[in-house]
Structure formats: C-alpha cells, structure tokens
Amino acid sequence: MIINNNIQSVTSLYGTSQATSSYRARSKAAESARDEVEISEAGQNFSEMLQKLREEPEVRQDKVEYYSKAIANGTYQVSAENIAAAMLGQRI
Structure with missing residues (x-):
C-alpha cells in the first residue's frame, strides 16, 4: 500500500534526524552531570502522525x-x- 511505503520513507528520514540529535545529546551530557532529553516539536508531530496512521485500517x-x-x-x-x-x- 502506498501509505506503508511513505511511512517507511519518513521513518528512515526520522532515524537520520535521530542520529544527529543523539550526537548533540551526548555532547551536552559531557558538559553537565545531568542527562536531559528534549523532543522537538517536529519530532512530537511526527510521533502523533505516525500513531494516527497506525490506527487507520489497512483496507478502506x-x-x-x-x-x-x-x-x-x-x-x-x-x-x-x-x-x-x-x-x-x-x-x-
């Protein structure tokens, strides 16, 4: 189904973004003793969109x-x- 292909494409792009964010998180962790994680608004929106797509039925x-x-x-x-x-x- 076309939607599934799009989800995979978006997920792979999101994974690339995650790797960059992970690197930034590690360098911030080195600066301070306390670890923190911030999820960007785009990441939150992506997560919400992905959840809604997963809730949709496979067949209309x-x-x-x-x-x-x-x-x-x-x-x-x-x-x-x-x-x-x-x-x-x-x-x-």
Whole structure:
C-alpha cells in the first residue's frame, strides 16, 4: 500500500534526524552531570502522525464496497487512455 511505503520513507528520514540529535545529546551530557532529553516539536508531530496512521485500517472497506458494487452493476468505467498511461507508468 502506498501509505506503508511513505511511512517507511519518513521513518528512515526520522532515524537520520535521530542520529544527529543523539550526537548533540551526548555532547551536552559531557558538559553537565545531568542527562536531559528534549523532543522537538517536529519530532512530537511526527510521533502523533505516525500513531494516527497506525490506527487507520489497512483496507478502506468503504472504497472496496463502492468499487465492488460498481463493478457488479456494470457502472464502473475506466478510460482506455488511463489504462495505457498506468501501464506506461505515466500520470495524466
């Protein structure tokens, strides 16, 4: 599913950001005897967004039902141009 691929991409970028933050945290720890962790607003937003995406169902049942009924009724129409563009990997 496209969403899963995007989550993996964002997660890998977030991991890179985490590594940089980890380095900064270690140098601050060397300066003081007390360890502290600060999560940026962007990190908090990412965490909230990731949680919401994980709560979403894997399959959007409403869309499945809609297209299943349209196909069964014979009302689902796809243009030949759209099919050809999808086969060639182009966007219309």
